[in-house]
Amino acid sequence: MAEVFRGKNVLVTGHTGFKGSWLCIWLIMLGAKVTGYALDPVHTEDNFVVTGLKDQMRDIRADVRDLMALQKTFAEVRPEFVFHLAAQPLVRYSYENPVGTYATNVMGTLNVLECIRHSEVTRVGVMVTTDKCYENKEQIWGYRENDALGGYDPYSASKGCAEILTTSYRNSYMNSKEYSRHGKSIATARAGNVIGGGDWALDRIIPDVIRALKEKRSVEVRNPEATRPWQHVLEPLGGYLRLAAKMYDHGEDYSGAWNFGPDFDSVCPVKTVVEAVIEAWGSGTWCSVGKENSPHEAGLLSLDCTKAKTLLGWKPKLKLKDAIAYTVEWYQSTEDKYELCVNQIERYESELRSI
Protein backbone atom coordinates (compact mmCIF):
# COMPACT_ATOMS: atom_id res chain seq x y z
CA MET A 1 0.00 0.00 0.00
CA ALA A 2 2.93 2.35 0.67
CA GLU A 3 3.65 2.48 -3.08
CA VAL A 4 0.15 3.79 -3.74
CA PHE A 5 -0.06 6.35 -0.93
CA ARG A 6 3.52 7.64 -0.75
CA GLY A 7 3.62 11.37 -1.53
CA LYS A 8 -0.12 11.54 -2.33
CA ASN A 9 -2.44 14.23 -0.99
CA VAL A 10 -5.05 12.56 1.17
CA LEU A 11 -8.01 14.26 2.84
CA VAL A 12 -9.55 12.58 5.90
CA THR A 13 -12.75 14.05 7.30
CA GLY A 14 -13.28 13.24 10.97
CA HIS A 15 -9.54 13.08 11.72
CA THR A 16 -10.02 14.34 15.30
CA GLY A 17 -12.24 11.32 16.06
CA PHE A 18 -11.44 7.77 17.11
CA LYS A 19 -11.23 6.01 13.74
CA GLY A 20 -10.05 9.07 11.81
CA SER A 21 -7.06 9.61 14.10
CA TRP A 22 -5.90 6.00 13.70
CA LEU A 23 -6.38 6.22 9.92
CA CYS A 24 -4.26 9.39 9.73
CA ILE A 25 -1.43 7.80 11.72
CA TRP A 26 -1.46 4.80 9.37
CA LEU A 27 -1.53 7.03 6.27
CA ILE A 28 1.40 9.07 7.62
CA MET A 29 3.30 5.81 8.13
CA LEU A 30 2.54 4.96 4.48
CA GLY A 31 4.12 8.25 3.41
CA ALA A 32 0.95 10.15 2.47
CA LYS A 33 0.58 13.92 2.83
CA VAL A 34 -2.42 13.95 5.13
CA THR A 35 -4.90 16.75 5.76
CA GLY A 36 -7.75 16.41 8.22
CA TYR A 37 -11.06 18.26 8.24
CA ALA A 38 -13.24 18.00 11.36
CA LEU A 39 -14.60 19.67 14.47
CA ASP A 40 -12.53 19.98 17.65
CA PRO A 41 -11.88 16.76 19.59
CA VAL A 42 -14.41 16.22 22.37
CA HIS A 43 -12.26 14.77 25.19
CA THR A 44 -8.79 15.73 26.41
CA GLU A 45 -7.80 12.04 26.37
CA ASP A 46 -8.95 11.38 22.77
CA ASN A 47 -6.43 9.56 20.58
CA PHE A 48 -6.02 12.66 18.40
CA VAL A 49 -5.06 14.77 21.42
CA VAL A 50 -2.80 12.44 23.37
CA THR A 51 -0.84 11.32 20.29
CA GLY A 52 -0.06 14.96 19.39
CA LEU A 53 -1.30 14.10 15.91
CA LYS A 54 -2.01 17.72 14.96
CA ASP A 55 1.75 18.28 14.72
CA GLN A 56 2.18 15.43 12.23
CA MET A 57 -0.37 16.54 9.64
CA ARG A 58 -2.36 19.49 8.32
CA ASP A 59 -5.24 20.02 10.75
CA ILE A 60 -8.30 21.94 9.52
CA ARG A 61 -11.14 22.55 11.97
CA ALA A 62 -14.38 23.14 10.09
CA ASP A 63 -17.85 21.74 9.62
CA VAL A 64 -18.83 19.30 6.85
CA ARG A 65 -22.20 21.06 6.71
CA ASP A 66 -20.33 24.15 5.48
CA LEU A 67 -20.04 23.55 1.73
CA MET A 68 -17.98 26.69 1.09
CA ALA A 69 -15.38 25.79 3.73
CA LEU A 70 -15.18 22.28 2.29
CA GLN A 71 -14.80 23.62 -1.28
CA LYS A 72 -11.99 25.91 -0.11
CA THR A 73 -10.24 22.96 1.51
CA PHE A 74 -10.54 20.84 -1.65
CA ALA A 75 -9.13 23.74 -3.71
CA GLU A 76 -6.16 24.16 -1.36
CA VAL A 77 -5.38 20.52 -0.62
CA ARG A 78 -6.15 19.02 -4.06
CA PRO A 79 -6.63 15.52 -2.58
CA GLU A 80 -6.31 12.47 -4.81
CA PHE A 81 -7.85 10.37 -2.05
CA VAL A 82 -10.75 11.29 0.22
CA PHE A 83 -11.76 9.23 3.24
CA HIS A 84 -15.03 10.59 4.62
CA LEU A 85 -15.46 9.63 8.28
CA ALA A 86 -16.88 12.82 9.80
CA ALA A 87 -20.24 12.00 11.32
CA GLN A 88 -22.46 12.09 14.36
CA PRO A 89 -21.87 8.36 15.07
CA LEU A 90 -23.87 7.64 18.25
CA VAL A 91 -27.23 5.82 18.19
CA ARG A 92 -28.51 7.04 21.56
CA TYR A 93 -27.48 10.65 20.98
CA SER A 94 -29.19 10.55 17.58
CA TYR A 95 -32.55 10.12 19.37
CA GLU A 96 -31.87 13.38 21.25
CA ASN A 97 -30.59 15.26 18.23
CA PRO A 98 -32.10 13.81 15.04
CA VAL A 99 -31.88 17.06 13.08
CA GLY A 100 -28.17 17.51 13.82
CA THR A 101 -27.53 13.83 13.09
CA TYR A 102 -29.24 13.95 9.68
CA ALA A 103 -27.66 17.30 8.86
CA THR A 104 -24.13 16.06 9.47
CA ASN A 105 -24.50 12.50 8.22
CA VAL A 106 -26.60 13.21 5.14
CA MET A 107 -25.92 16.82 4.10
CA GLY A 108 -22.28 16.51 5.19
CA THR A 109 -21.92 13.46 2.94
CA LEU A 110 -23.66 15.32 0.12
CA ASN A 111 -21.18 18.21 0.47
CA VAL A 112 -18.20 15.85 0.34
CA LEU A 113 -19.62 14.11 -2.75
CA GLU A 114 -20.23 17.46 -4.41
CA CYS A 115 -16.61 18.50 -3.80
CA ILE A 116 -15.35 15.18 -5.18
CA ARG A 117 -17.56 15.58 -8.24
CA HIS A 118 -16.11 19.01 -9.05
CA SER A 119 -12.50 18.25 -8.11
CA GLU A 120 -10.06 18.02 -10.99
CA VAL A 121 -7.75 15.72 -9.06
CA THR A 122 -9.75 13.51 -6.70
CA ARG A 123 -9.74 9.94 -7.98
CA VAL A 124 -10.89 7.96 -4.96
CA GLY A 125 -13.64 8.59 -2.40
CA VAL A 126 -14.26 6.12 0.43
CA MET A 127 -17.43 7.09 2.28
CA VAL A 128 -17.60 5.40 5.67
CA THR A 129 -21.06 4.34 6.82
CA THR A 130 -21.92 1.41 9.12
CA ASP A 131 -23.38 -2.08 9.41
CA LYS A 132 -26.47 -0.36 10.86
CA CYS A 133 -27.38 0.98 7.40
CA TYR A 134 -29.17 -2.32 6.62
CA GLU A 135 -32.83 -2.95 7.29
CA ASN A 136 -32.39 -4.98 10.47
CA LYS A 137 -34.42 -8.18 10.42
CA GLU A 138 -32.76 -9.59 13.57
CA GLN A 139 -31.67 -12.50 11.34
CA ILE A 140 -28.91 -14.94 12.25
CA TRP A 141 -27.24 -14.55 8.82
CA GLY A 142 -24.86 -11.75 7.96
CA TYR A 143 -26.08 -8.92 5.73
CA ARG A 144 -24.72 -8.74 2.21
CA GLU A 145 -23.98 -5.58 0.26
CA ASN A 146 -27.07 -6.00 -1.91
CA ASP A 147 -29.50 -6.45 1.03
CA ALA A 148 -32.15 -3.81 1.66
CA LEU A 149 -31.05 -0.62 3.38
CA GLY A 150 -33.00 0.78 6.31
CA GLY A 151 -32.43 2.03 9.82
CA TYR A 152 -34.78 2.15 12.81
CA ASP A 153 -33.13 4.94 14.81
CA PRO A 154 -32.06 8.33 13.40
CA TYR A 155 -28.35 7.42 13.28
CA SER A 156 -28.87 4.17 11.38
CA ALA A 157 -31.36 5.75 8.99
CA SER A 158 -29.04 8.72 8.38
CA LYS A 159 -26.33 6.27 7.31
CA GLY A 160 -28.84 4.41 5.12
CA CYS A 161 -29.58 7.79 3.53
CA ALA A 162 -25.85 8.45 3.07
CA GLU A 163 -25.60 5.11 1.25
CA ILE A 164 -28.50 5.95 -1.10
CA LEU A 165 -27.06 9.39 -1.71
CA THR A 166 -23.65 7.99 -2.57
CA THR A 167 -25.17 5.44 -4.96
CA SER A 168 -27.16 8.21 -6.63
CA TYR A 169 -24.04 10.38 -7.07
CA ARG A 170 -22.08 7.43 -8.39
CA ASN A 171 -24.79 6.51 -10.90
CA SER A 172 -25.43 10.08 -11.98
CA TYR A 173 -21.97 11.66 -12.08
CA MET A 174 -19.22 9.09 -11.47
CA ASN A 175 -20.61 6.02 -13.14
CA SER A 176 -18.06 3.25 -13.53
CA LYS A 177 -19.32 2.68 -17.10
CA GLU A 178 -17.92 6.13 -17.95
CA TYR A 179 -14.78 5.81 -15.85
CA SER A 180 -12.46 6.71 -18.72
CA ARG A 181 -14.21 10.11 -18.96
CA HIS A 182 -14.30 11.18 -15.29
CA GLY A 183 -11.60 8.97 -13.70
CA LYS A 184 -13.34 8.85 -10.32
CA SER A 185 -14.20 5.89 -8.14
CA ILE A 186 -16.62 6.14 -5.19
CA ALA A 187 -17.24 3.42 -2.61
CA THR A 188 -19.06 3.06 0.68
CA ALA A 189 -17.58 1.03 3.53
CA ARG A 190 -19.76 -0.64 6.15
CA ALA A 191 -18.11 -1.85 9.34
CA GLY A 192 -19.39 -3.14 12.64
CA ASN A 193 -18.74 -2.13 16.24
CA VAL A 194 -15.15 -1.04 16.41
CA ILE A 195 -12.94 -1.18 19.49
CA GLY A 196 -9.45 0.15 20.14
CA GLY A 197 -7.43 2.65 22.10
CA GLY A 198 -8.30 6.31 22.43
CA ASP A 199 -12.08 6.13 22.14
CA TRP A 200 -13.86 8.00 24.95
CA ALA A 201 -17.28 8.43 23.31
CA LEU A 202 -20.31 8.26 25.59
CA ASP A 203 -22.59 5.22 25.42
CA ARG A 204 -20.01 2.99 23.74
CA ILE A 205 -19.18 -0.17 25.58
CA ILE A 206 -15.36 0.00 25.65
CA PRO A 207 -15.13 3.63 26.85
CA ASP A 208 -17.89 2.90 29.39
CA VAL A 209 -16.01 -0.15 30.70
CA ILE A 210 -12.64 1.61 30.84
CA ARG A 211 -14.10 4.64 32.66
CA ALA A 212 -15.66 2.35 35.28
CA LEU A 213 -12.50 0.23 35.69
CA LYS A 214 -10.32 3.31 36.11
CA GLU A 215 -12.71 4.68 38.75
CA LYS A 216 -12.95 1.23 40.39
CA ARG A 217 -16.74 1.13 39.88
CA SER A 218 -18.74 -1.89 38.80
CA VAL A 219 -19.35 -1.69 35.03
CA GLU A 220 -23.04 -1.04 34.36
CA VAL A 221 -24.19 -2.88 31.24
CA ARG A 222 -27.46 -1.84 29.63
CA ASN A 223 -27.88 -4.50 27.02
CA PRO A 224 -25.74 -7.53 28.03
CA GLU A 225 -27.41 -9.98 25.63
CA ALA A 226 -27.28 -7.76 22.50
CA THR A 227 -25.12 -9.46 19.89
CA ARG A 228 -22.70 -7.38 17.81
CA PRO A 229 -19.82 -7.96 15.40
CA TRP A 230 -16.74 -6.72 17.32
CA GLN A 231 -13.50 -5.81 15.63
CA HIS A 232 -10.35 -3.87 16.33
CA VAL A 233 -10.24 -0.47 14.66
CA LEU A 234 -7.26 -1.51 12.51
CA GLU A 235 -9.32 -4.24 10.80
CA PRO A 236 -11.79 -1.99 8.94
CA LEU A 237 -9.13 0.70 8.46
CA GLY A 238 -6.92 -1.88 6.75
CA GLY A 239 -9.94 -2.69 4.57
CA TYR A 240 -10.53 0.99 3.67
CA LEU A 241 -6.85 1.42 2.75
CA ARG A 242 -6.73 -1.75 0.69
CA LEU A 243 -9.96 -0.78 -1.07
CA ALA A 244 -8.71 2.75 -1.79
CA ALA A 245 -5.45 1.41 -3.19
CA LYS A 246 -7.37 -0.89 -5.55
CA MET A 247 -9.72 1.95 -6.54
CA TYR A 248 -6.75 4.15 -7.41
CA ASP A 249 -5.44 1.66 -9.95
CA HIS A 250 -8.67 0.01 -11.15
CA GLY A 251 -11.37 2.55 -10.28
CA GLU A 252 -14.10 1.12 -12.45
CA ASP A 253 -13.86 -2.33 -10.85
CA TYR A 254 -13.94 -1.39 -7.17
CA SER A 255 -16.58 1.33 -6.79
CA GLY A 256 -19.70 0.24 -4.91
CA ALA A 257 -20.49 -0.95 -1.39
CA TRP A 258 -18.18 -3.06 0.80
CA ASN A 259 -18.69 -4.82 4.13
CA PHE A 260 -15.73 -5.04 6.52
CA GLY A 261 -16.86 -7.08 9.50
CA PRO A 262 -15.27 -9.66 11.78
CA ASP A 263 -15.50 -13.43 11.42
CA PHE A 264 -18.47 -15.08 13.07
CA ASP A 265 -16.49 -16.12 16.14
CA SER A 266 -16.14 -12.41 16.97
CA VAL A 267 -19.90 -11.89 16.79
CA CYS A 268 -20.94 -12.22 20.42
CA PRO A 269 -23.00 -10.64 23.20
CA VAL A 270 -21.96 -7.42 24.91
CA LYS A 271 -21.46 -9.27 28.21
CA THR A 272 -18.81 -11.55 26.65
CA VAL A 273 -16.80 -8.49 25.62
CA VAL A 274 -17.21 -6.86 29.03
CA GLU A 275 -15.98 -10.00 30.78
CA ALA A 276 -13.00 -10.31 28.42
CA VAL A 277 -12.01 -6.66 28.97
CA ILE A 278 -12.21 -7.09 32.74
CA GLU A 279 -10.03 -10.20 32.50
CA ALA A 280 -7.44 -8.41 30.35
CA TRP A 281 -7.51 -5.39 32.70
CA GLY A 282 -6.75 -7.65 35.66
CA SER A 283 -9.64 -6.73 37.97
CA GLY A 284 -13.22 -5.41 38.01
CA THR A 285 -16.86 -6.46 38.09
CA TRP A 286 -19.97 -5.78 36.00
CA CYS A 287 -23.72 -5.72 36.58
CA SER A 288 -26.75 -5.54 34.36
CA VAL A 289 -28.83 -2.38 34.65
CA GLY A 290 -32.45 -2.09 33.57
CA LYS A 291 -33.03 -0.73 30.13
CA GLU A 292 -36.51 0.64 30.86
CA ASN A 293 -36.94 3.99 29.12
CA SER A 294 -33.96 3.18 26.88
CA PRO A 295 -34.54 3.82 23.19
CA HIS A 296 -34.67 0.91 20.77
CA GLU A 297 -31.30 -0.58 19.77
CA ALA A 298 -30.75 -3.46 17.36
CA GLY A 299 -30.41 -6.87 19.03
CA LEU A 300 -28.70 -9.07 16.45
CA LEU A 301 -26.46 -7.78 13.69
CA SER A 302 -23.64 -9.26 11.64
CA LEU A 303 -22.05 -8.80 8.21
CA ASP A 304 -21.24 -11.19 5.38
CA CYS A 305 -17.84 -10.09 4.08
CA THR A 306 -17.45 -12.57 1.23
CA LYS A 307 -17.15 -9.73 -1.29
CA ALA A 308 -14.15 -8.06 0.43
CA LYS A 309 -12.52 -11.43 1.07
CA THR A 310 -12.92 -12.59 -2.52
CA LEU A 311 -12.31 -9.41 -4.49
CA LEU A 312 -9.94 -7.46 -2.23
CA GLY A 313 -8.10 -10.33 -0.56
CA TRP A 314 -9.03 -8.65 2.76
CA LYS A 315 -9.93 -10.65 5.81
CA PRO A 316 -10.14 -9.98 9.54
CA LYS A 317 -6.93 -11.01 11.22
CA LEU A 318 -7.36 -10.46 14.95
CA LYS A 319 -9.40 -12.76 17.14
CA LEU A 320 -11.63 -10.96 19.64
CA LYS A 321 -9.17 -11.81 22.42
CA ASP A 322 -6.30 -10.14 20.49
CA ALA A 323 -8.45 -7.10 19.67
CA ILE A 324 -9.22 -6.69 23.36
CA ALA A 325 -5.54 -7.17 24.28
CA TYR A 326 -4.51 -4.35 21.85
CA THR A 327 -7.27 -2.16 23.28
CA VAL A 328 -6.49 -2.70 26.96
CA GLU A 329 -2.78 -2.25 26.24
CA TRP A 330 -3.53 1.23 24.85
CA TYR A 331 -5.54 2.30 27.90
CA GLN A 332 -3.09 0.90 30.45
CA SER A 333 0.17 1.89 28.75
CA THR A 334 2.13 4.86 30.03
CA GLU A 335 4.40 5.01 26.95
CA ASP A 336 4.19 7.75 24.31
CA LYS A 337 0.79 7.24 22.69
CA TYR A 338 1.89 8.11 19.14
CA GLU A 339 4.69 5.53 19.40
CA LEU A 340 2.22 3.02 20.83
CA CYS A 341 -0.19 3.51 17.90
CA VAL A 342 2.69 3.13 15.42
CA ASN A 343 3.83 0.02 17.24
CA GLN A 344 0.34 -1.52 17.19
CA ILE A 345 -0.06 -0.72 13.47
CA GLU A 346 3.32 -2.32 12.72
CA ARG A 347 2.35 -5.42 14.69
CA TYR A 348 -0.96 -5.57 12.88
CA GLU A 349 0.76 -5.12 9.48
CA SER A 350 3.01 -8.06 10.23
CA GLU A 351 -0.12 -10.11 11.03
CA LEU A 352 -1.50 -9.03 7.63
CA ARG A 353 1.62 -10.10 5.80
CA SER A 354 0.94 -13.63 7.02
CA ILE A 355 -2.40 -13.76 5.11
Ligand SMILES: NC(=O)c1ccc[n+]([C@@H]2O[C@H](COP(=O)([O-])OP(=O)(O)OC[C@H]3O[C@@H](n4cnc5c(N)ncnc54)[C@H](O)[C@@H]3O)[C@@H](O)[C@H]2O)c1
Ligand atom coordinates in the same frame (compact mmCIF):
# COMPACT_ATOMS: atom_id res chain seq x y z
N1 LIG B 1 -16.77 3.56 16.14
C1 LIG B 1 -17.57 2.62 15.63
O1 LIG B 1 -17.83 1.59 16.28
C2 LIG B 1 -18.15 2.77 14.25
C3 LIG B 1 -18.82 1.66 13.68
C4 LIG B 1 -19.33 1.78 12.39
C5 LIG B 1 -19.17 2.96 11.70
N2 LIG B 1 -18.54 4.03 12.26
C6 LIG B 1 -18.40 5.25 11.45
O2 LIG B 1 -17.02 5.61 11.39
C7 LIG B 1 -16.90 7.03 11.32
C8 LIG B 1 -15.99 7.52 12.43
O3 LIG B 1 -16.56 7.16 13.68
P1 LIG B 1 -15.78 7.38 15.05
O4 LIG B 1 -16.12 6.24 15.91
O5 LIG B 1 -14.37 7.67 14.78
O6 LIG B 1 -16.53 8.69 15.61
P2 LIG B 1 -15.96 9.88 16.47
O7 LIG B 1 -17.14 10.53 17.13
O8 LIG B 1 -14.83 9.46 17.32
O9 LIG B 1 -15.41 10.89 15.36
C9 LIG B 1 -16.27 11.63 14.55
C10 LIG B 1 -15.47 12.66 13.79
O10 LIG B 1 -16.39 13.40 12.97
C11 LIG B 1 -16.18 14.78 13.22
N3 LIG B 1 -17.43 15.49 13.03
C12 LIG B 1 -18.62 15.27 13.63
N4 LIG B 1 -19.53 16.16 13.18
C13 LIG B 1 -18.87 16.95 12.28
C14 LIG B 1 -19.27 18.04 11.48
N5 LIG B 1 -20.52 18.51 11.49
N6 LIG B 1 -18.33 18.60 10.69
C15 LIG B 1 -17.06 18.15 10.66
N7 LIG B 1 -16.64 17.11 11.39
C16 LIG B 1 -17.55 16.52 12.19
C17 LIG B 1 -15.70 14.87 14.64
O11 LIG B 1 -15.06 16.13 14.87
C18 LIG B 1 -14.76 13.69 14.69
O12 LIG B 1 -13.54 14.04 14.12
C19 LIG B 1 -18.32 7.59 11.40
O13 LIG B 1 -18.78 7.84 10.09
C20 LIG B 1 -19.12 6.46 12.03
O14 LIG B 1 -20.46 6.51 11.70
C21 LIG B 1 -18.01 3.95 13.53
